Amino acid sequence: MIRVALEVLAVAALAYFAALNGIYLVFTIIAWRGLTSHRRQRRYAAVDEAFASPLTPGISVVLPAYNEAAGIVDSVRSLLALRYPAHEVVVVNDGSRDATLERLRTAFDLVPIRKALRDELQTAPVRGVFASRVERGLIVVDKENGGKADALNCGLNASRHEYICAVDADAMLEEDALIRVAQPVLDDPELVAASGGIVRIANGCTVDHGRVVDVALPRSSLARLQVVEYFRAFLVGRMGWSRLDALLIVSGAFGLFNRELVEEVGGWSSRTVGEDIELVIALHDHLRRRGERYRIDFVPDPVCWTECPEDLRALASQRRRWQRGLGESLWRHRRMTANPRYGFLGLVAIPYFIVFEFVGPLMQVLGYPIVLAAFLTGAVSLAFVGAFLAMAVLLGILLSVSALGLEELSFRRYTRARDTATLFVYAVLENLGYRQLNDFWKLQAFAELLRRKGEWGEMRRRGLGLQSPPS
């Protein structure tokens, strides 16, 4: 009886991995086509015209900051220096307990003003608003702590433009990032509800005044693994879903939204730790129910550089939080699941996220011991174990290497051949422990969801402004 059960489970595990990697393979092909098409479109993107045009809509860049003293000044400088014809930067100090506000005050010569704030979205009380004597495009809102979503909503209340670009406080946008992420909006403002750019890892890069001036690999192995992982997540996952008009995530680190629509769905939700995915699913839900044509796009070339965790504890906490956010949003919008009214999104994208991204880790963690136990009890053959490993590991390696290949074919941001060679090694290593560890953390998130754990956890930021390459 146990042997039969193990055999069935082992076959299910094999089928699961075959299906999962098969889907990833299809996505890699879709993403490859998308990136090729995007690379060609870049040749005739009228970026200069958009920059000079009075028709280009204004953007308020909203930067929620909680205990970000280490890098806040450089981040704000990089945002103020963005190449965009009409943008303002709204920093929301979310009750920081460190010197975030003081550093801003000193660096930008802030003075208090009596600013009128909208009351469309309820937030924690605002303690004061500051304007800069030296930078007219900068507003700093000081408020009581209410979490990231609350700070974003407060930033939205304080902003004046029709589009909101949400950016993490540790993020550094490249000079053209704003105009490039806005390209879908510039091409068709009536249709585009939101767009997001690519997030890349800044650890190891040389940063000068909030700008990445030399792209290099991090020294930490854990960060290098995340570099490969981000390629997969953005160049394959986001690109693929965007091509299928079913993008569920616009990264919280860098996303552009139509302000009116954000207000209509009630802003960023403070009731989930995944406010970014929640907002995008809420927008889909809202617009599909209204029966409107719309698009939510991923644009692969505007880059947002961000610091990733370099210790296991912080990484585990981040991944558990992401998984909890996914679970909460899928549950909250469960009416969309397998609902033909939501088209491809309801029938394919959301079920995929439930089966492979949310419940999947259970199978991915249990698959290995099940197959091992089945083999030891004689329920499956050695050939079966070989097939399982080929599906679970070998194909995984192929997919990681393919993601790196997509980066090579398209952007080649790591210009040193040695860095690329190193990344190929890490693309292999990623499948030999790291992915499984990630699945384990995701599994832990289940337990946390059951316990209704809602806090964010903290990542100690070192700040990237002083990092230099080894001499």
Add this chain to the structure above:
Amino acid sequence: MVEFLTSCAVVLAGLGGVAAAVLGLRRLTLARAEQRRLDAEARLIPAALELLDGMEPVGEVSEQDVDVFAALLGRFGRLVRGVESERIAEFFEHHGWVDYELGRLNSRRPWRRATAAFALGDMGSSRAIPALIQRLQDSEPDVRAAVARSLGRLGATDAVESVVGGFASGRLPGSVAGQALLSIGSSAVRGLRVLNEAEDPAARAFAVELIGLLGDASDEDVLVECLRDTSAEVRANAARALGRVGAEGATLELAERLDDGVVLVRAAAAAALAAVGDHRVVARLVELAQQDEFESARAAAEAAAQLDPEGVKRASSAAGSAVHLNEAADLLELYA
């Protein structure tokens, strides 16, 4: 089945290995080509500048450098107008590039047609205009957008009707058509007036916005008429447009719009009155800043601050003053 899956995985992994090796070789080749291109570009910049200045380039452009030189001139083409643009066009005509790109405009691949359309705009040759106008009917939105952009760059007044028609029929998004018409310049205004009669309020709003950006005081009557449009968006755009063209004769009508039922129109009217410089409405603006909804109250406070800075500072120092006036007064102090 198991054997089949194993074989598939092994074959795919093998292919992955081969692909990795190919990518490695590609990286080396591209790096060398890029270095060659950068070297050539650095060498050719003086010759390109000489050409723009109307001189015969001192250094001869070799056969292998001609592609790099053309790309360089194409980029310069986006930055210059007038006689320099004509010199660039002459170069491209002389070397057969214009004909080459005109040929590619009929390619079966949409991205090639779009790239050719874009390049023709950079080349600056007006000979491309008829073919580009015809391409506004292309089935691909990307191609149509690149064509519209290039017609704008070429200042193709003959294309106004087609671009306006492209927008009206939904074949060109407003942002793309608008930018093209802005690049063509004030001669587009006559074509835009046709849209004022359109049934679709979005088309009328688009036309009014562009007339505001391209027109002058002589368009005042048309715009004043639009202040009475049934669409709030048209009325708001008309108010903004009157502000932009400095329509001093329309202040009465603009002041009436301060009582419009739609907040967007009231805000636009307030900003327009400040732009025109009508001091008679300051009291009404202050009143709006104190009582109205957020957007129009803010616009009214900003307009009042522009027209009567001292008055706004005084009003904000009074007890119980409105938040928008306080903000406007603080910003006046800050950026005085």
